[in-house]
Amino acid sequence: ELLCRIAHGSDAAAATGRSPRIMALCGAGLSAASGLATFRGSTAALWHTHDPMTLATPEAFAADPGLVWRFYAYRRHSALAAKPNAGHYALAALARSLPHNSFLCLTQNVDGLSARAGHPRESLRALHGSLFDMRCVGSSRKGHSCCNYAVEDNFTEPLVPALATASEGVDETAAMTANGKPLPLPHIPVNELPQCPNCKSLLRPGVVWFGEALDGRMLQSVDQWVAAGKVDLMLVIGTSAKVYPAAGYIEAARRAGAVVVVVNAEAESQQGLAALRPTDFAFEGSAADLLPVLLE
Ligand code: BJW
Ligand code: ZN
Structure with a gap:
């Protein structure tokens, strides 16, 4: 009014x-x-030891898809638990x-x-985009023949066993900083991450990262x-x-x-x-x- x-x-x-x-x-x-949590400002509190802005990039995913997937598994859980x-x-x-x-x-x-x-x-x-959309990485790689597989509204938790802890809403980075220093999380091999049902390539979250259209x-x-x-x-x-x-x-x-x-x-x-x-x-x-x- x-x-x-x-x-x-x-x-x-x-x-x-x-x-x-x-x-x-x-x-x-x-x-x-x-x-x-928000991204910027006083209510920003995502994953203490990693800046979300450096994780929400194609470069971060290319360098360590397991780390980025842990981050998104945690975010999916938080969103599902929220009202x-x-x-x-x-x-x-x-x-x-x-x-x-x-x-x-x-x-x-x-x-x-x-x-x-x-x-x-x-x-x-x-x-x-959405935390609950996923698509095959093959589809975003130019010149790479792939299936263009994409899925919407997938609320499954955990998506794969390797993401079980993050999918329980545990901030794994917080637990790792007992001595004040962020310890690297155990590496998750690509073949244990969410996989395209068509071509077995890696799936990625259906969100828009920095630098992406x-x-x-x-x-x-x-x-x-x-x-x-x-x-x-x-x-x-x-x-x-x-x-x-x-x-x-x-x-x-x-x-x-x-x-x-x-x-x-x-x-x-x-x-x-x-x-x-x-x-x-x-x-x-x-x-x-x-x-x-x-x-x-
Ligand atoms: C409350 C509250 C309460 C708290 N009530 N209020 C032009 C100029 C300069 C740079 C660029 C430009 N054009 C493009 C760029 C580059 C870049 C960019 O914008 N950079 C800037 C940082 C400078 N943009 C991109 O890269 C975009 N892509 C692109 O341009 O592609 C071009 C291209 C074309 C063709 C081919 C290829 C490329 C993509 C941007 C994607 C952003 N992605 C993220 C991550 C999504 C996935 C994920 O969630 O992990 O989106 S980044 C992050 O920021 C997330 C958010 O949606 C987004 C915006 O943040 P938001 O929502 O504003 O949150 P906060 O935390 O910043 O603010 C919260 C606010 O709430 C605060 O103000 C609080 O005060 C307030 N608040 N409690 C009311 N209770
Ligand atoms: Zn595929």
């Missing part, structure tokens, strides 16, 4: 009686109240209440919590949605807005006429919210507390 007034305040949408077109860009802060919070439910309810195509929710999160909160598929775009068709559908008319409201929820191209949609929405409203635990102190302007509206607090009120 409040946000509808903000969105309508500046223009003729209300006068013409059309419903507002709303876009949201969500980040790890949306899931923070569900107990999942959607009131923020996820408020967005899902908004999506269901608005007419078809007038809301588009872009999430950078790979935890599946928005879908589990009942957010309809049509209005949700998982920009960075986001799904082209998905980006196209977002661009088309933005181009289809004036965007009235852009909600920027629990994200540091530092990672591109996702953060670029804030500017795209602004160019399409949107009022930008930020919901972030550290909204005021974060100059890092790169794409933001002093003229944007900011609500400081937990998305789980604020969204149910703002979107009521």
